[in-house]
Amino acid sequence: MGKIEGGCIESRMDFGQYPLTNYTFGTKEPLFEKDPSVPARFQRMRDEFEKIGMRRSVEGVLLVHEHGLPHVLLLQLGTTFFKLPGGELNPGEDEVEGLKRLLTETLGRQDGVKQEWIIEDTIGNLVAAKL
Template identity: 40%
Template sequence: MVVNLYPISHYEFGPKETKVEKDSSVPAHFDRLREIFQKEGMRTSVAGVLLVQEHDYPHLLLLKKIGETFKNLPGGRLKPGENGRILNFHLFSMINYLIIGVLGYPNLLFVLLFFNLTEIEGLKRKLTSKLGPRLQNLVPNWEIGECVARWWRPNFENFMYPHCPAHIKKPKECRVLYMVHLSDREYFEVPKNLKLFAVPMFDLYDNAQAYGPVISSIPEQISRFEFRMNN
């Protein structure tokens, strides 16, 4: 799979209104996660892997809240209706039942597409919220590509794993990372209380202390792609 990367100088950046954070602290975040779990079950969140190139080398776009040190991928929590594992289960069952009637067996491709489509629409919404311009006609046509990884939070704590431990029957969160293919020129608007960084892959790799296990593993997870540096 070839991924086209363009110089960061091809992209324009402007400010927009401050993005109000729902959680004032890490304990507050897990308190809210606990409330969500009690009402809706496992939380599903999505994040975009947006790449640019500088000096013919891949860089990952990360957001950081002003006054904090930890950087994050653009994304966020899906609404209950955007989680393909919850929404429209009866519709999914009906359509697949019809497919079985025609083909004589369930269509695995349809199953995978069904589970991914609502996640993708949710990711587009979150990317627009975090990086999209206020003018609708300037919002990028987000091209969501391959699923890069799925991470699991077994308990109400910071630790996430690239697999769900066998003894955990009710994980608290699933975080899904998707490659986002950027066109050669875009205009982004960043909330005033956030800063956008282009971080080189060599700084991320095996650097969980600075970026956490999810982000620091991205260089390894995307090594299967071929990157084409466009100038």
């Protein structure tokens, strides 16, 4: 793990960084937001909380190496919004297995070839007490 000294995070975690050329990129059908606006999204979330309780979600940080620097891969939604891959966990679903499922759904191959996602570590855990 890392520690904070003088406002900087010193990381002692080792992980593999692979060149961007190891990957192929394509396009999939566009993903659309469920809600027409931010207030509509928050209202839907309040309604769901009343029915099923706390929402659990995960996101993955995928690092690659390009031009001598690490890069974080982001998904582009629309023309101006970027996000980490991930999403909502199913009820009772384990975080690691859920992240693997979501990565496969979002980034997985479309030719049916199975792939194994390696989840290295947890970067953070946030619990929001109130909407």
